[in-house]
Amino acid sequence: MACLWRNQNRSSIEIPSTEEFSSVTYYVIHVTVGEVKWKVKHRYNDFFNLHSKLVVDHGVSKDILPSKKVIGNKSNEFIESRRRALEEYSQKILVFLKRTMPRVFVEFLDFHVYDIYFLLQELSAKCFAEADFILSTTRTFSMSPLELYAISELVKSCFPDADNLEKPLDLGPILDMCSQLDSLVINGSNSEYLQSNIVLNKLPFEMSQLKIDSSVCFKKISLSMISSLGSLRSTLTVLKVSYTDATSICDILQCDVLHKTAIEGSQKWDALETLDLSHNNLVDIDKTIHLAVSLKHLILNHNKISTISNLMHLPRLEELSIVNNLITICDQLHTKVGNIKSLNLSQNNVVTTKGFKKLYSLENLDLSCNKITEIEDLRYLGNLPCLENITLTGNNVSTTIDYRVKVLELFGNRAKDICLDNEKPSQSELDKVSVLSALRIVKEGKTPDLSKEMCK
Secondary structure, three states: OEOHHHOHHHEEEEEEEEEEEOOEEEEEEEEEEOOEEEEEEEEHHHHHHHHHHHHHHHOOOHHHOOOOOOOOOOOHHHHHHHHHHHHHHHHHHHHHHOOOOOHHHHHHOOHHHHEHHHHHHHHHHHHHHHHHHHHHOOOEEEEOHHHHHHHHHHHHOOOOOHHHOOOOOOOHHHHHHHOOOOEEEEEOOOOEOOOEOOEHHHOOEEOOOOOOOOEEEEEOOOHHHEEEOOOHHHHOOEEEEEOOOOOOOHHHHOOOOOOOOOOOHHHOOOOOOEEEOOOOOOOOOOHHHHHOOOOOEEEOOOOOOOOOOOOOOOOOOOEEEOOOOOOOOOOOOHHHHOOOOEEEOOOOOOOOOHHHOOOOOOOEEEOOOOOOOOHHHHHHHHHOOOOOEEEOOOOHHHHOOOHHHHHHHOOHHHHHHOEEOOEOOOHHHHHHHHHHHHHHHHHOOOOOOHHHHHHO
């Protein structure tokens, strides 16, 4: 990312070409600051308006801008001549103003978009102006790795002499607003940023300057670029990480840790209650998940996980969602997920519920769009005393004749309490369940009490 203050002698402006849009000629300005380069396009009138302000307010000589020409200003020779003249003008202005950098010049060359210092001036002004509205409505704010990198760099570095600047930088509005947010969203990218050669996901940054007590969402970022999470481990209650190249949970929860093999107390996420790692490339649930000791909700949708493991040491875990993964066999889940209340395994390859039979605390189960084909494969659910909501749509078993009645019959006297595929049983279905239950009892050599069954 650009920093003019560190590259006073490595900054330049060139205008190597022009482009025409709707019969208007635009001059393509190439700005270079150290290793960073970007492009800005302006028509002659933009230069003229800039120059007028610089002459009045910043002591620029009136005669150095090439003059207007009304007749013949579309000829190739004239445009080329003006291009060279504007390039020379821009170079002189940069040399004259680079110590003070008035805002009108900063915005003309997009320094407020690509340069550390002027970008943060812009962000600070935005936070100051919009803080009350944001904090009274969504309480959510978005930032980029570019902005976080800028904050990280300026906190570590000396600021330029504020007396020479038209508008000194104050990070206060940024840090103050972030400390009051409900949610901070950080969006990265692997592409070049706007008209520059800056790649957001190649910028290292820290989170230690920001105090966030509630939720942080990382989206499309490079986790390896985070050098410090600061106090997030002790304060954050919700963490969402999506669309990254992470293949293991340690890549996320220990992203700023050099040696990831050890799980130390200082690395624990003490306050974290909700962890959403959807849309990554996770292949398993590794032991790093134990760092989230207070976790209640774990969401791992749209990954490549094939087995459920390492969740027994999360005593507060209530909800587990592993939608659209590679789960096939679920053996003895009670030894792996503890006293879980809600389990969503939709869009996997589950063929039987045998491994679910001792999930005695389970209340909600979503097995939609799996590969269960027989009612027999569901019989293990009948003895789960707390189970009330079951979703099985998208399985072949749901096409079975009298499918709903046969599934409800597995629950015996509790059939009336079961919500199957988001629908409570009708009285007609309950009557059929009673008949099926009676027939089963007869088959077992017992005498059913039909009047009692029908009354339930």
